Amino acid sequence: MKLMCCGGSNGSMDMNTKNSKKEDEAVGQHSGLGVRHFQVFLLFFALTVAYALRVNLSVAVVAMTDAASVNPNFPEYEWSEKTKSLLLSSFFWGYVITQVPAGQLARKFGGKIMILSGLSICSILNILTPICARIGGWQLVCALRVVEGLCQGVVFPSTHTILSHWAPPKERATLGTCAYAGNQFGTIIMLATSGVIAASPIGWPSIFYISGGIGCVWSVIYFFFGAGSPSECKSISAEERKLIEMGHASEVSNAAEVPKEHLPTPWMSFFTSPAFLVLIVAHSTHNWGFWTLLTEIPSYMKNVLGKDIKSNALLSSLPYVCMFCMSFVFSAISAQLNNRNCVSTVTSRKLFNSIGLWIPMITLVCLGYVGADQSELAVVLLCFTVGMNGATYLGYNMNHIDLSPNFAGILMGITNGVANIMSIIAPLIVGFIVTDEHDPEQWRIVFFIASGIYLVGNTLYVIFGKASVQPWNDPPPKPRRNSTPQVESQH
Secondary structure, eight states: OOBOOTTOOOGGGHHHHHHHHHHHHHHHHTOSOOHHHHHHHHHHHHHHHHHHHHHHHHHHHHHHHOHHHHOTTSOOOOOOHHHHHHHHHHHHHHHHHTHHHHHHHHHHHOHHHHHHHHHHHHHHHHHTHHHHHHHHHHHHHHHHHHHHHHHHTTHHHHHHHHHHHHOOGGGHHHHHHHHHTHHHHHHHHHHHHHHHHHHSTTTTHHHHHHHHHHHHHHHHHHHHHOOSSGGGOSSOOHHHHHHHHHHHHTTOSSOOSSOGGGSOOOHHHHHTOHHHHHHHHHHHHHHHHHHHHHHHHHHHHHHTSOOOGGGOHHHHHHHHHHHHHHHHHHHHHHHHHHHTTOBOHHHHHHHHHHHHHHHHHHHHHHHTTOOTTOHHHHHHHHHHHHHHGGGGGGTGGGHHHHHOGGGHHHHHHHHHHHHHHHHHHHHHHHHHHOSSTTOHHHHHHHHHHHHHHHHHHHHHHHHHOOOSOOGGGSOOOOOOTTOOHHHHHHO
């Protein structure tokens, strides 16, 4: 990683400095809030809705299987622990399948159409969940969750496609963090309110009605006010459009003369690019640790430390509150570093990715040695570990757009698809290692494995990661067959 003095320059940065002078002038002329910020605000709530719809069953299933102790006025289902685990994992079966196709579809039809279609259908299906549980039991609910996963598989690739159009390079990390902070916000809201809703007079079905209804409201708002790119937006000013276009032009020296959606997808170049391969590793590394914490820490806290984190809404949502807040702290730090030209883009990506993975690596090791009489310390370490993960939004998460603005959605679909396979495997590995949930030594092995993966994954990213537009971002267009002037004139 190369670090430069704030405000200074060197030979390797002269060309970048010259290319960004006009962009800096445009930023100065349009430094306030603009349409691009409103579009990111809409994406923030899109991801809030997506994660609320994703995690609501985690809390609702408790009330659905134990209505007598929560609210006896609503149906109760006798589902075993195995059935509940099946229901909770079924979402990801569909979610993984549509990742890569979603990126290609978002390029062809636009990010707005894809994210709007996916979330509106998912919201309607969520509203139907209580009815499906009543008429078809867990089998129909399971099928419903698979379809919801298929629908939500378009969310991240579409979000990256939209951000690649709206976010100027200098604002990419900040705007991307603001959008993806919706992940934590949706999780926080759902974990903090679902228990209260289930115990209220409106009961557990309202968890699905409310979250699905909010998703439908968002869909209507986004239909009228959302835009996949500045060219699709009628309300954007000429100055702001110029700012965005100049920023994107400064990244590419010889932009393709054909529309982006007509460029052939360079699949082979993706998988022979070291910069992209380590991006897959970094994304998978983050998911392994994050989902190990999300799915297994409640069991560790209850069986080893004697603290039932699932029964306490504050404790269950507190780590994600920390991550939500810290993501904005890191975003502000990144913005200051970029504005003062203290670090290059690649240094910034590696720096924040290291903060988001290597610091949790250390705290996970510490967590493995916390005694049963130190539950408060364990909660602090857990919150600190998850909170530091927020830095990865400024690391690998925005790197897809750095490498290829034209194919950012497809790249996100590939890395997110692989990473979510890792998030499925990680809990299975924990189940294989932890045969006695009350044995702290077995849990220590789990934490050491996660720490080791953090260490190796981020080390590879620091060594091989890049943040410059790759040559395969602008592949030569495929020649048309039988493209004679006579045929072209007829069409």
